[in-house]
Amino acid sequence: MKYYKTVDEYILNTENGKEILIILREILKGTELKETIKWGSPVYTVNGKNVVGIGAFKSYAGIWFFQGALLKNEEGVLVNAQEGTTKALRQWRFSDVNEIDEKLVLKYVNEAIENQKKGKEIKADRKKTLVIPDELKEAFLKNKELEIAFNEFTTGKKREFADYISQAKQEATRLKRVEKIRPLILKNIGLNDKYRK
Template identity: 60%
Template structure:
């Protein structure tokens, strides 16, 4: 496998974990997975699907199994970092090089690759349909240009505008917010684009 320059940079930026990250990276690169950077960290994929990620933090280096919930985990190495929130992702943490059993890590990784090939994955839940606040609905119904512009926005941007209006408790606030966002919708600008 060819090594990625940006991952070399990631390792340089986390030099306190140099040996640990390099060891884990070598394990990942010994497989058929493709190495890339996603979310600013090394990620390993099969057929474009995320299988494993690496991350360095203050007190540990971790492996993320994107569909780790399907791993047998006979050695009880995996944790759910956000109990109640995370459905498929599982983490394995190491606080020193001596904790990394290369053969065992490779065994887990190979199982994760096989699971991905078999299509074992938890799909993200479909988000609930949003109810457009009456004030926004009225304006969209009466102004065809605004409606056309709103429909051309990404679902994410539409949701931001809907929630912005819906979260106002007073009608006067909803109307003043509506007045503020109307030119933004016409320009195709999202509510929080200036912060992105």
């Protein structure tokens, strides 16, 4: 996956849904939101807080609302992209430019802006305990330097590594993932650091 430095570059390099993104971008540029790039994709903020983003995927392009679960969604256009995983984020998907109703998009965007200004947000569950998978514990027993390097990370970054391994269903895959993250840990690079700005 490529990470672009500007929204123009992102849209120019989009294969599917380019026209949808152009229209959504124009709608968003007509609001008070500030356009930026985060994680290589277009994101729109108010007072430095993420409100919406736009992106293109294989079968659709769309807009996502970082705190979309708080929106009224009376028209039922918003979906949870990862049911059971994503608490706040909601997407509105378009497969054709003719599906875009500018007034309706603005209604949702303006509600999202107002919610952000009022400080309404669903907080991420930060109290989730860190569970080190057995495969990683084994790697620590074989390599103390790896364990020391791992312990230098913040709890959040440790959790990203642990979850990455644990989410694999098969032991062989979990072991491969341990090998994949080993050099990152030793170089003090977080699993998702390349996505952070």
